[in-house]
Amino acid sequence: xxxxxxxxxxxxxxxxxxxxxxxxxxxxxxxxxxxxxxxxxxxxxxxxxxxxxxxxxxxxxxxxxxxxxxxxxxxxxxxxx
Amino acid sequence: xxxxxxxxxxxxxxxxxxxxxxxxxxxxxxxxxxxxxxxxxxxxxxxxxxxxxxxxxxxxxxxxxxxxxxxxxxxxxxxxxxxxxxxxxxxxxxxxxxxxxxxxxxxxxxxxxxxxxxxxxxxxxxxxxxxxxxxxxxxxxxxxxxxxxxxxxxxxxxxxxxxxxxxxxxxxxxxxxxxxxxxxxxxxxxxxxxxxxxxxxxxxxxxxxxxxxxxxxxxxxxxxxxxxxxxxxxxxxxxxxxxxxxxxxxxxxxxxxxxxxxxxxxxxxxxxxxxxxxxxxxxxxxxxxxxxxxxxxxxxxxxxxxxxxxxxxxxxxxxxxxxxxxxxxxxxxxxxxxxxxxxxxxxxxxxxxxxxxxxxxxxxxxxxxxxxxxxxxxxxxxxxxxxxxxxxxxxxxxxxxxxxxxxxxxxxxxxxxxxxxxxxxxxxxxxxxxxxxxxxxxxxxxxxxxxxxxxxxxxxxxxxxxxxxxxxxxxxxxxxxxxxxxxxxxxxxxxxxxxxxxxxxxxxxxxxxxxxxxxxxxxxxxxxxxxxxxxxxxxxxxxxxxxxxxxxxxxxxxxxxxxxxxxxxxxxxxxxxxxxxxxxxxxxxxxxxxxxxxxxxxxxxxxxxxxxxxxxxxxxxxxxxxxxxxxxxxxxxxxxxxx
Numbered sequence: 001x002x003x004x005x006x007x008x009x010x011x012x013x014x015x016x017x018x019x020x021x022x023x024x025x026x027x028x029x030x031x032x033x034x035x036x037x038x039x040x041x042x043x044x045x046x047x048x049x050x051x052x053x054x055x056x057x058x059x060x061x062x063x064x065x066x067x068x069x070x071x072x073x074x075x076x077x078x079x080x081x
Numbered sequence: 082x083x084x085x086x087x088x089x090x091x092x093x094x095x096x097x098x099x100x101x102x103x104x105x106x107x108x109x110x111x112x113x114x115x116x117x118x119x120x121x122x123x124x125x126x127x128x129x130x131x132x133x134x135x136x137x138x139x140x141x142x143x144x145x146x147x148x149x150x151x152x153x154x155x156x157x158x159x160x161x162x163x164x165x166x167x168x169x170x171x172x173x174x175x176x177x178x179x180x181x182x183x184x185x186x187x188x189x190x191x192x193x194x195x196x197x198x199x200x201x202x203x204x205x206x207x208x209x210x211x212x213x214x215x216x217x218x219x220x221x222x223x224x225x226x227x228x229x230x231x232x233x234x235x236x237x238x239x240x241x242x243x244x245x246x247x248x249x250x251x252x253x254x255x256x257x258x259x260x261x262x263x264x265x266x267x268x269x270x271x272x273x274x275x276x277x278x279x280x281x282x283x284x285x286x287x288x289x290x291x292x293x294x295x296x297x298x299x300x301x302x303x304x305x306x307x308x309x310x311x312x313x314x315x316x317x318x319x320x321x322x323x324x325x326x327x328x329x330x331x332x333x334x335x336x337x338x339x340x341x342x343x344x345x346x347x348x349x350x351x352x353x354x355x356x357x358x359x360x361x362x363x364x365x366x367x368x369x370x371x372x373x374x375x376x377x378x379x380x381x382x383x384x385x386x387x388x389x390x391x392x393x394x395x396x397x398x399x400x401x402x403x404x405x406x407x408x409x410x411x412x413x414x415x416x417x418x419x420x421x422x423x424x425x426x427x428x429x430x431x432x433x434x435x436x437x438x439x440x441x442x443x444x445x446x447x448x449x450x451x452x453x454x455x456x457x458x459x460x461x462x463x464x465x466x467x468x469x470x471x472x473x474x475x476x477x478x479x480x481x482x483x484x485x486x487x488x489x490x491x492x493x494x495x496x497x498x499x500x501x502x503x504x505x506x507x508x509x510x511x512x513x514x515x516x517x518x519x520x521x522x523x524x525x526x527x528x529x530x531x532x533x534x535x536x537x538x539x540x541x542x543x544x545x546x547x548x549x550x551x552x553x554x555x556x557x558x559x560x561x562x563x564x565x566x567x568x569x570x571x572x573x574x575x576x577x578x579x580x581x582x583x584x585x586x587x588x589x590x591x592x593x594x595x596x597x598x599x600x601x602x603x604x605x606x607x608x609x610x611x612x613x614x615x616x617x618x619x620x621x622x623x624x625x626x627x628x629x630x631x632x633x634x635x636x637x638x639x640x641x642x643x644x645x646x647x648x649x650x651x652x653x654x655x656x657x658x659x660x661x662x663x664x665x666x667x668x669x670x671x672x673x674x675x676x677x678x679x680x681x682x683x684x685x686x687x688x689x690x691x692x693x694x695x696x697x698x699x700x701x702x703x704x705x706x707x708x709x710x711x712x713x714x715x716x717x718x719x720x721x722x723x724x
Contacts, residue, residue, distance in 0.1 A: 018252055021285040029280065046247065046257040050290050053274050054283060067262055071272050 003027065009060055013040035016048045024048060028055040038063035038072060086182075089130050093179045096130075099123040101172045101418045108165045112239075112300075117160060120168070121150040127175070136188055138196030139178050145203040146171045167202040169418060174199055225271075225293045240268060241303045242317045245292040245310060252286050255309070263306045266297035345444065348404050355398055356596040356684065359612050362390050363668055367615050370671040371639065402443065402591055409487050409496075410438035412451040416458060416485060423462045430469055430480040431462055437487035442494050442590045449568045450496065450588070453561040457498040457584050458483065460558070465500035465582055475579065477501065494590050499583045505576040507533040510542075517541045534574050538562040567707045569688050595689040597706070597716055599682030600665065602646050603654070608687060608706060608716035615666045615673060617681055622657045634664070634675060641666065643675040649701070649722045669720045676719070689716055 003020045004011045005027045012024075028034045034057045038044075041063045044052075049071060063069045103120035107113055128143035146168055153160050174195055181189045225242055243264065247257040261270060274289050296303050300316055307314050365387045373380035413435050424431040442450075466472075466481030473479055484499045507530040514525050519539040521528065528536075536542060540559040565572045570588035597608035598617075618636060625634050625643060632643040643664065647654035664675040687706030701722035706714045 018256070018286075025283065025285050043262075044258060045252075046288060046290055047252045047285055049258060049272060050274055050288065051283075051285055053272070055280055067267075067270070070270050071258070071261075 005030075009035050009037050010057070011037040011040070012044065012048070015043045016041060017045045018047050021045070021047045021051060024051055028052075028057060033058065035060045037061040038068060041065065041068055044068055044071075085133060089134065090179065090183050093127060093130060094176065096123040096127040097172050097175050097179065098414060100127070101169065101176075102414060104165050104168050104172065105417050105421070107160045108162065111160045114154075117150065117154050121147065121154050124150055136178070136182070138188060138192040139175060142171050142174060142196045142199045142203070145200040149203050167199070169421070171199050171203060173418065173422060225295065239299075241296045241298060241300050243292070243294045243296065243303055243307070244315045245294075245307070246313055247288050247290060247292075247310070248313060249288050251288050257288065257290060257292065257310075260307055260310055261292050261294060264294060264296050264298070265302055265306055268295040268297055270294040343404075345405075348401065352401055352686065355394070355401060356611055356686070358394055358397075359596065360614060360616075362387070362394050363612060363615050365390065366671065367668050367673060405444045406441045406591070407444050407447050408438060409440050409442060409447055409450070409494075411447050412454065413438040413485060413487070415451070416454070419455065420458055420462060420483065423459060424466075427463060428468065429462060429466050431466055432480045432482045434482070434484045435486070436484065440487040440489050440494055442588065446494070446568050446570075446588050446590070449564065450586075453564040453572070453586070454485070454496070454498065456558070456561050458485065461498055461500040461502070461582070465502040467503055471503075475503075489590065492590050494588050496586045496588065497583055499581060501581040504578040504580055504582055505534055505537070505574070506578070510534060510536050513542055514539060531575070534576060537574065538572070567688070569690055595706075595716065596684060596686050597714075598665070598684050599714070600646065600678040601680040601682060602650065602678055603652060605652075606682060606712075606714060607646070607650075608685075608714045609665065609667070609676075609719060610703065610716060611684065613667045613669065613719045615668045618664045618666060618675075619661045620664070622659070622662050625657075625662065636666070636675075639673065641673045641675045643677055644723065645677045647679075649676075667719050667723075669723055674719075674723055687714060687716065 002012060002014045002016045003023045004013070008031075010024065010027045010031075012020075016024075028051065034055055036052060036057045037060050039061045042065050044063075052072070059072055063072060100120045100123040103116040103123065106116045107120070110116075124143055124147045128140060128147050131140045131143060149164060149168065153164070174192075178188050178192060181187065181192075225244075245257065245261065247260075251257055261267075264270075271293050273291050298306075303316055304314075307316075365383070369380055369383040369387050372383055416435065417433055420431060420433040424433075461483045462481075466483065467475070467477075469479040472481065482501045485496070486499070487494055487496045489495075511525050511528070511533050514521070514533075514536040517539070519525070519536055519542060521536070523532070525533070525536070538558050538561070542558070562572055565586055565588070568588055570586055572584060572586045574582065574584050576582040596611040598611055598614055599606050599608055601607075620634070625632050628642075633640050634643055635641070645654055662677055663679070663681060664677050665681070667674050667676055685708075687708070689704045689706055701718050703716045703718040706716055708714050
């Protein structure tokens with residue numbers, strides 16, 4: 001299980017791929033202010049990251065993987081131009 | 082010709098040349114931003130000038146080139162190989178069109194069609210680089226640098242900035258995040274969505290991500306790590322040090338010149354005036370000699386004065402000739418583009434090197450060298466360099482090497498064209514020479530290999546197995562020798578089998594131009610150096626008096642001995658008719674001598690070459706000169722003829 005909902009927090013772990021997107025979308029839509037725990041996430045597929053940004057999920061625990069951490073910290077407010 | 086157009090035809094080729102130079106430099110170092118600026122300026126200026134005339138096809142090509150260069154310049158995108166090619170093709174076309182305008186006043190008929198193709202190529206390269214999505218955020222690079230400025234403030238190494246806009250349907254094929262992960266030496270990475278999506282009716286499989294990143298890796302490494310994402314990425318190399326220097330640097334990479342452009346014709350006019358001055362000065366020597374018979378102190382003063390003028394005229398002659406000295410770069414700098422084009426056409430890979438382009442020589446030598454050198458370089462690319470497969474088979478680097486080098490040795494310049502190809506085959510040249518019926522003083526089979534190589538300069542000889550578009554028609558190398566000879570030079574060829582061929586051209590640095598007066602005797606023409614001519618006169622034959630075995634005439638109260646040039650040359654001459662006689666008064670050892678000729682011709686400047694071989698011992702001949710129409714003019718040594 002790479003996407004789990006547990007105690008009000010969506011936990012992503014291991015290698016989250018395109019197949020996890022539908023599940024994640026369901027969890028995010030069920031929450032008014034979704035929170036995520038990325039500590040155990042080694043890699044997040046682009047579709048997963050895009051979904052997290054669009055849903056304005058709050059990163060409760062940043063990823064230990066430095067690349068994932070860089071992408072998820074502060075990315076949501078990055079201007080495009 | 083319209084003055085504006087005239088100016089355009091002077092400056093246009095220079096701008097094309099400048100842009101070509103810059104583009105070739107960019108091909109070697111794509112990050113040389115000052116070169117991009119310089120190429121942009123040249124194209125921009127040229128486009129502006131073209132707009133003044135009715136050369137629309139040229140204008141639209143230059144417009145497309147300017148747009149592309151402008152994009153590269155503003156976005157600080159590295160210039161790519163295909164862009165350089167497209168831009169160089171554009172410059173070649175402009176060069177050809179300028180030549181056509183010079184010769185015919187108009188663009189060639191196919192210019193419109195060519196213009197469309199070239200403009201399309203330039204625009205296509207711009208589209209490729211910016212990707213399928215038009216840039217909605219042109220300032221991404223500046224924004225990224227700004228945002229990361231805190232991290233970069235102490236960073237002195239060049240770095241690469243990347244923007245990646247994956248295609249909307251990419252998720253089904255690949256994960257763009259994995260692409261980003263593969264970028265080596267990542268310094269910073271940011272991600273955003275664009276346009277911003279909403280959770281309502283959200284399609285999780287439609288990608289709208291935009292990535293920007295900085296990497297310490299080279300632009301090539303970054304590109305190769307992103308293989309498969311071409312067309313969706315923009316990559317920029319930034320050098321913090323260079324960026325700072327650029328902010329400080331002002332002006333162009335070209336030298337800020339303090340020089341003054343002078344039309345060559347004006348200098349020629351000065352040289353002509355100097356020729357007249359030499360004649361006037363000679364009269365002065367003659368007057369001083371006359372005065373000596375009447376008034377010694379006056380004669381002494383005149384002689385002193387005449388000596389001074391003599392020196393000054395000599396100095397002036399040297400200074401004037403110095404004005405005509407130009408660097409060989411004037412001819413050389415046109416070659417890199419031509420060699421590149423040619424090797425491309427022939428599918429050869431050639432590294433072309435130029436050395437010594439700063440060496441100076443007389444304008445006539447530099448301009449005159451262009452054609453023969455172009456010919457030698459064509460030959461070197463076409464026959465001198467093997468294809469890559471053959472080269473690798475022979476244990477050579479895949480790229481052939483051609484070096485054009487100039488050096489100065491005393492008052493000579495030496496220009497060599499060297500290739501590292503298979504060399505010349507003396508046996509094949511011998512066979513070809515025999516087949517072509519080439520004359521040789523020694524039987525061809527008895528020639529040493531070295532001498533046999535020289536046969537390639539014989540008229541009509543070709544060893545090429547097939548006639549190619551570029552060379553091999555058997556016209557050429559003899560023309561090269563003729564052209565070099567006409568410049569007062571000499572060309573020789575050396576070759577070592579398997580290792581290459583070297584053509585060596587030795588030329589006078591300064592052309593020793595001798596002004597001569599052309600005179601006619603019978604059906605022949607001869608040159609008399611102006612500096613012995615005091616004046617020319619024409620008078621009735623009855624003013625000639627016979628004095629013992631000779632003849633004389635009186636001119637301004639002076640009795641001057643008269644000789645007939647035909648007699649001096651030992652040719653037959655007819656009795657004088659009723660017409661006026663034409664006499665050239667020469668100064669020989671401060672004595673005047675009248676030399677009767679059949680007619681006077683023009684006063685011309687010739688390149689005097691001393692007589693060689695058996696002719697060197699013929700008295701009365703100073704040397705020979707090759708005339709513009711290929712005839713040889715013998716220049717006479719008057720004192721020797723009379724003495």
